[in-house]
Amino acid sequence: MAEAWAIELFKGLGRLFLNPVFYLVFLAAAYYGIQRVNRERQHFLVRAENAYFELKQLVPLGFILGVSLSLITVLAGLTVPIELLVFATVATIILMLTPKARWATPAYTVSIGFILTFFALEQNWPLPAFISSQVEGVEYLLPAAAMIIALLVIAEGIMITINGPKGTSPRLMKSRRGQVVGMHEAKRMWLLPLFLLIPGDAISLDSTWWPLFSIGDQSYALVAVPFAIGFQQQIQSKFPAVAVAAYGKKVIFFGALLLIIASGAFVYPIVSLAIPVLAIVGREWLNYRQRSVDAKAAFYFAKKNDGLMIIGVVPHSPADKMGLKVGETVLKVNGLQVNDEKGFYQALQKNAAHCKLEVIDTNNENRFVQRALYKTDHHELGILFIKEEFKKSHQAV
Known part of the structure; x- marks a missing residue:
């Protein structure tokens, strides 16, 4: 048993490098770094952090969070269909090509993948020839997928709270009165590798071992999935580090609320269908609220009479x-x-x-x-x- 898990663990790590998202997050982080340096030199004739700053922030915390969440998802037996990973990957690639870094985050990408997976399994959509699905019905998979969305939103909030305040970028703009004022921006891309269980032929598990639900004698495969976590926030009315950390804590609280709702899906599976919708709407509302409040307040970085x-x-x-x-x-x-x-x-x-x-x-x-x-x-x-x-x-x- 232990040998089978060890073999599958290494195979799962190998699958991490087969996912194009793994490489795209590095390209995105490098691009954001170059973009930031060019803007800072235009505004101030000198850059603050070097162009490698975003790349250095890409992995360390995400790896720690990924290991922690992997233990939770595997020990809890949260199983998701391969279709969810396929659709979430496609959604991530598409959203990473947009100018909005914050869209390339699990609250959007995995939620979109969840919705498409539901229809794909219900309507028996065909998968590419190189992907084999072993799912019959979606009832037992929906609650697990909903829980994973909630856990990833919490992880996003932790990333924002800890890494977001580091090295926010200064920039200049003109106020409505025509005065030159300052603001700060955080635009990042982080990588969170997460081990997930999918129905497969790699590991055979005793159903009584799982604490949440029983699914008979189904076999599983471990897959390491590289989740992209994009973040973008402009701050003009508060001290940047304080504002970003406060926003991150709101995301954590929102993720915890989603987790509570998602836990109810193990009793009433239909509840899980609300999680992706709530995740998308809730994250949009948090972003809108932050921008709206910030835009109405006075500029923090403005010229002073003294100093x-x-x-x-x-x-x-x-x-x-x-x-x-x-x-x-x-x-x-x-x-x-x-x-x-x-x-x-x-x-x-x-x-x-x-x-x-x-x-x-x-x-x-x-x-x-x-x-x-x-x-x-x-x-x-x-x-x-x-x-x-x-x-x-x-x-x-």
């Missing part, structure tokens, strides 16, 4: 080494009051070997930072400010 607000900090720059943070306001440079970017750099030249800054942190408390300057240092300390002028061709949309 200059930091909208971005280049990693490993003098500013980063001095501990300067996004959202802080520089009041004085080398003892001189500054109100614009030109005055900031003029005051910086007062002492080319050393700089001392007085700043107001995000808790509205004053503090002083200082550092020796070297010829190899970034010539602008690595601080990104709101520009005095902003070309219309570069305006954020």
Whole structure:
């Protein structure tokens, strides 16, 4: 028994590399990184994080979550038809080709796959010749698929809460009054590999072992499925890290609500049909609500009468080494009051070997930072400010 599981585990991992989504998420993450760097250079003449930042965020947390969810789905005996994986993969590929990164996430892709699977099994739609389905009826599979949608929504919320606030990208735009203001954007693609059980001939299981439901002497195969989790959020009215984390917690709560509803499907299978609809509508409502509230509030990154607000900090720059943070306001440079970017750099030249800054942190408390300057240092300390002028061709949309 243990040997059969070990063999199937390695075979399942091999199936991971047969799924085109596995490769597309890397291409998408690389594209988002290049796109971000180009925009930041247009707006600030320098980029914040390098173009590999999105790629570095792609796997680590998703792998941890994938292992955790795999244990839950396998130990609970959540079995899904191969049709669900096929349709979810097709939906993912199509939605990844759209400009909206947030659409390429399980709340949409797996929900669409669920709906198409229901009709495919009910209407006996033919599958490609290289895929063999061993499903007769859909009743016992619907609750499991609904539970997996809910679990993936929770995983998405965790990814947003933990990884979303990291390295949000600054950008400039013009307000309705024509003033140059700042905002932040998070646009990511994450990979969550998940082992799922599908009806097959690989592993024969004792039906009494499963805690949720019994399906006789059916055999199963393990398949490692690469789920793409896309995320995109623009923040203009709050501190970026706080706003993104708060949004992620709402997604977690929504996923937990879906999980509670989906658990009822094991008693009333018809309930599971509501899960994909609720997942799509609920995620759209959360996104609409976030954008609506954010658009009506005042801009967080706007010009101040006293000082200059930091909208971005280049990693490993003098500013980063001095501990300067996004959202802080520089009041004085080398003892001189500054109100614009030109005055900031003029005051910086007062002492080319050393700089001392007085700043107001995000808790509205004053503090002083200082550092020796070297010829190899970034010539602008690595601080990104709101520009005095902003070309219309570069305006954020």
